[in-house]
Amino acid sequence: MALFSTATITRFAQEAEDLFVKNHHCIIDRTALAIVANTHTYSLPSYLIDVRRITWKGLKIYPASHRGLRESQASLTGTSATPYNYIFDNIGQAQIRFFPIPSVTIASIGTNLYGSEIVNRVIVEFYRSSDYATFTIPSFFRKRLIKAYILKMCFSIEGRGQNLKASKYWHDKWNYYNETYGMLLEELINEPRHIILGPGGTSRDFNLRTLENNLKYDNIGIGVEKGE
Amino acid sequence: MSIFTTIKTNVRDNLNDAAVINYSSSDVDESTQDAYDDIVAQTQCIIKKVTLNWTGDLSYYDFLTLVSDYLACVAIFNNVNNRWLYDDKTLNQFDLIRDDWEIAHGTPESWAALNYKYIAIFPKYATTSGTFDLYYWAIAPTVVDANTPLIATDFQHLLEKFTTADLLEQFEEYTKAANFWETYITEIEQFKERTKNIAGRDLLLLI
Numbered sequence: 001m002a003l004f005s006t007a008t009i010t011r012f013a014q015e016a017e018d019l020f021v022k023n024h025h026c027i028i029d030r031t032a033l034a035i036v037a038n039t040h041t042y043s044l045p046s047y048l049i050d051v052r053r054i055t056w057k058g059l060k061i062y063p064a065s066h067r068g069l070r071e072s073q074a075s076l077t078g079t080s081a082t083p084y085n086y087i088f089d090n091i092g093q094a095q096i097r098f099f100p101i102p103s104v105t106i107a108s109i110g111t112n113l114y115g116s117e118i119v120n121r122v123i124v125e126f127y128r129s130s131d132y133a134t135f136t137i138p139s140f141f142r143k144r145l146i147k148a149y150i151l152k153m154c155f156s157i158e159g160r161g162q163n164l165k166a167s168k169y170w171h172d173k174w175n176y177y178n179e180t181y182g183m184l185l186e187e188l189i190n191e192p193r194h195i196i197l198g199p200g201g202t203s204r205d206f207n208l209r210t211l212e213n214n215l216k217y218d219n220i221g222i223g224v225e226k227g228e
Numbered sequence: 229m230s231i232f233t234t235i236k237t238n239v240r241d242n243l244n245d246a247a248v249i250n251y252s253s254s255d256v257d258e259s260t261q262d263a264y265d266d267i268v269a270q271t272q273c274i275i276k277k278v279t280l281n282w283t284g285d286l287s288y289y290d291f292l293t294l295v296s297d298y299l300a301c302v303a304i305f306n307n308v309n310n311r312w313l314y315d316d317k318t319l320n321q322f323d324l325i326r327d328d329w330e331i332a333h334g335t336p337e338s339w340a341a342l343n344y345k346y347i348a349i350f351p352k353y354a355t356t357s358g359t360f361d362l363y364y365w366a367i368a369p370t371v372v373d374a375n376t377p378l379i380a381t382d383f384q385h386l387l388e389k390f391t392t393a394d395l396l397e398q399f400e401e402y403t404k405a406a407n408f409w410e411t412y413i414t415e416i417e418q419f420k421e422r423t424k425n426i427a428g429r430d431l432l433l434l435i
Contacts, residue, residue, distance in 0.1 A: 028342060180270065185343075189341060192317060193315040
């Protein structure tokens with residue numbers, strides 16, 4: 001009889017992926033909302049972690065807080081064909097509210113949300129949790145990362161297979177991969193390359209080895225939060 | 229310079245398993261592939277080029293689907309106008325340029341990464357027209373025994389270190405494995421530095 005059941009291993013594999021995605025928001029998905037005239041509140045998918053971007057027929061609409069809207073003294077009952085704010089601070093219910101209230105009906109669709117349908121739909125782009133099949137963490141490190149977590153947890157649970165020394169070893173390895181690949185995703189893959197000299201006149205086409213310690217290069221040419 | 233067969237032989241020497249008793253061939257193959265995957269992913273030591281078609285009205289290209297060994301984008305060259313796309317902006321900066329940039333049509337000027345899968349192009353061609361060259365960091369190829377690893381010669385021993393440690397873990401020989409990991413983790417940082425600063429000695433300051 002195996003020391004650890006398939007169900008236990010699967011549970012920890014999924015937990016590992018959830019933990020990594022929670023620490024490093026890397027899975028992005030889009031959905032097109034079915035907008036109904038004179039309806040202000042809409043439900044978002046249950047697997048949503050956070051909203052990244054909402055566009056109304058291609059035009060970006062901006063997040064606001066309930067408090068911000070109250071302070072602006074704007075009417076909450078006004079309607080418009082194109083809302084210019086959304087409120088998403090009710091994360092427990094995964095609902096957003098548009099402001100002003102949409103006065104038009106726009107159908108949903110499931111395809112071409114990264115291209116030709118942007119101009120026709122109301123698209124919510126969001127960080128999501130893994131579904132362990134299609135929307136997963138990148139495959140180039142997934143196996144090694146998940147293996148470390150499974151072993152860390154399997155060796156720590158009560159039963160014949162318990163081995164706390166081994167669990168500590170895999171705990172350290174999980175931390176190493178979690179940090180190494182999290183950093184790789186966040187700082188390397190998502191950051192502008194600065195290889196091509198742009199109109200702003202900054203590139204990284206010089207000797208980083210001698211300059212990195214003398215210049216805060218990260219402060220040049222990046223005017224907003226890095227990687228976004 | 230070693231081929232994978234030599235590397236696997238060295239691993240078996242490390243494990244005192246030349247007679248293939250404790251570790252099956254598939255175990256060694258799998259660990260070697262893991263080692264190759266890990267080194268190449270962490271160091272981005274393989275850069276490749278592929279020519280792809282511009283797709284009309286597409287704002288985000290899913291390179292992970294389009295290119296089988298894609299790891300991350302390095303640069304994009306537009307073959308239609310023979311120009312490199314700028315790579316100095318983030319998606320937030322696209323928003324600052326115009327808040328409907330996703331539907332802006334024109335000759336592509338900039339790219340920015342959405343995540344490990346999607347790359348945003350701004351502006352985008354309205355209709356399918358021409359090609360572009362994608363320069364990208366690639367994941368490790370499949371290990372073939374007769375091939376030489378696409379890793380700098382003086383760092384190829386990292387494959388042995390990783391594989392040996394990985395296989396020792398199978399028998400819960402953690403103290404022994406830790407010795408190999410220590411070398412691996414130290415030296416892979418050096419290899420990362422080298423790939424980042426490649427030809428740095430010969431570069432001129434362009435600020």
